[in-house]
Amino acid sequence: MRHLTYAGMLAFCLLGTLPLDRWFHLGVLRRWRRLLLTLVLAAGPFLVWDLLATHAGHWRFDSAQTLPARVLGIPLEEVGFFVVIPLAAILTYEAVQTVLVRARDRRRL
DSSP, X not given: OGGGHHXXXXXXXXXXXXXXXXXXXXXXXXSHHHHHHHHHHHHHHHHHHXXXXXXXXXXXXXXXXXXXXXXXXXXXXXXXXXXXXXXXXXXXXXXXXXXXXXXXXXXXX
């Protein structure tokens, strides 16, 4: 079961933040081109950094805590990390902004 640790953490993050788009009518997922561009710009440099650092031996990934699937030697979950965490951050930020705007608007009434 330990090999599911990283994937489980990513699933937990998604399950906690994906519903925010629908609950608060954020439209983040509807604007998929903007989201994709943001994720590529966020993930790209870090994936390159990860590749260089792991190949240089600066760090490694514990195969006991990751799935066997690899992308250029990097666990699939690590690639997913650079998609899931920025997505969770964007959804959380947009939800908080929506709540703050609604609260401000209610105070004005």
